[in-house]
Amino acid sequence: MFLYSNKIRLLLILPLLLASAVAQCADDDNWRFSGFATVGASYSSNDELAFRSSYLNKPRKHFNVFTDTMVGFQFNYHFSNDLDLVVQAIAQDRGDSEVANYFEMAFLRYQFDRNWSARVGRMNYNAYLLSEYRNVSYAYPWVRPPVDFYLPTSSVSYVDGAEIQYRHNANDGVWQHTFAAGKSESNLFALDSFTTIYYDYVLNATTTYEAYDWLVKVTGSYFMGDRTRISGGDFEGFYDSLLAVPDVLWPGVDEVYDHLHMDNEPIWYLSLGYQYNNDEWLVMAEMVAMDSAWTLLSPYVSGYISLGYRFGDFLPYITLAGIEETESSRQLPVPDFSKAPDAETAQYLGLLSFASQEISNAISQRQRSVGVGVRWDVTPSSAIKFQYDHYWIDVPGYALWGVSLYQQVSGDHMSNVVSLTYSTTF
Secondary structure: OHHHHHHHHHHHHHHHHHHHHHHHHHHOOOEEEEEEEEEEEEEEOOOOOEEOOOOOEOOEOEEEOOOOOEEEEEEEEEOOOOEEEEEEEEEEOEOOOOHHHHEEEEEEEEEOOOOEEEEEEEEEOOOOOOOOOOOOHHHOOOOOOOHHHHHHHOOOOEEEEEEEEEEEEEOOEEEEEEEEEEEEEEEEEOOOOEEEEEEEEEEEEEEEEEEOOEEEEEEEEEEEEEEEEEEOOOHHHHHHHHHHOOOOOOOOHHHHHHHHOOEEEEEEEEEEEEEEEOOOEEEEEEEEEEEEOOOOOOOEEEEEEEEEEOEOOEEEEEEEEEEEEOOOOOOOOOOOHHHOOOHHHHHHHHHHHHHHHHHHHHOOEEEEEEEEEEEEEEEOOEEEEEEEEEEEEEEEEEOOOEOOOOOOOOOOEEEEEEEEEEEEEO
């Protein structure tokens, strides 16, 4: 109830901020206001796995109008020709009650000269093709970015820190290089629990080359995960229970604890993106490799390729995508039940072992998808999109979907997701 009332309060406050900003912009040429919105409806056919487009949003089963619906506002203020302020706020179906986390961007930017610039504050995580406008549905062809690739990246949605950028012309194109450093925090939601990940520091470097109709982007990132907090279950008590089990009853229990308890672990991220757009043909493709010592973020490779062709105001497209673990699902050591002094102890050890294995399985990411859709540009600033996606989900490998805490999922799954949205900018 508290979370719901916070969302209602935010939705009531945003129109007041909007009215104030528009009035301010009318009186001062240094201000610029813009916004974007999406209203959508979707249906997911799977009865056990809840669909979601981001770890930050609530998973939803079957028909719902929340998965893709959002509204966002952006304010720019120019203090001078060289210094400006950018603030972007978004209201959507998040399970997060912290109003500060609805602000995707809030930074100061300084242009040293025509080549060098810097940003300080809260910035988008600049690691993929859609980094600057991931939440602006009107800016890309699909109902939502391919979830096989973009959903895992939502574990880092922003960086609080500083970024330096260098741009220069070369060979009939433009090179752009960036380096950012800072910290981050993410709330990842399941059906009845959420996990907060704290990153001590984030280092991110990108190189982009853009010429005429095409663009290539390469990104490398390094994270140091500080700690995690899982709400919705007594995980501290669970960890303490593992530590209390003597090795004679459970050979390798220390290994189980180390596998599940996540503190001060590094993460490496490398991605490559390509886009071609000549106003008729549209090709977009990205791939990523992530390596992590954290159980919660298992190492994986993922990618997609999307092809579309414009017929006037209509853009039909097809997308192939997938994600695969780079390490096989781990079979954890099990207790030596023959050493249990009584049946009650054996049952207790069995429950601990089962829960440990289910937690390990729940973070596996293995699925493939095909999506077809059409975008209709109704006006120069609005579009209607229809999309059908079919997913093949290997089990264990359902981490991109929402499940209940300790829910046991067996057998491979499939899901059909049908979506219709209206998106606009203003």
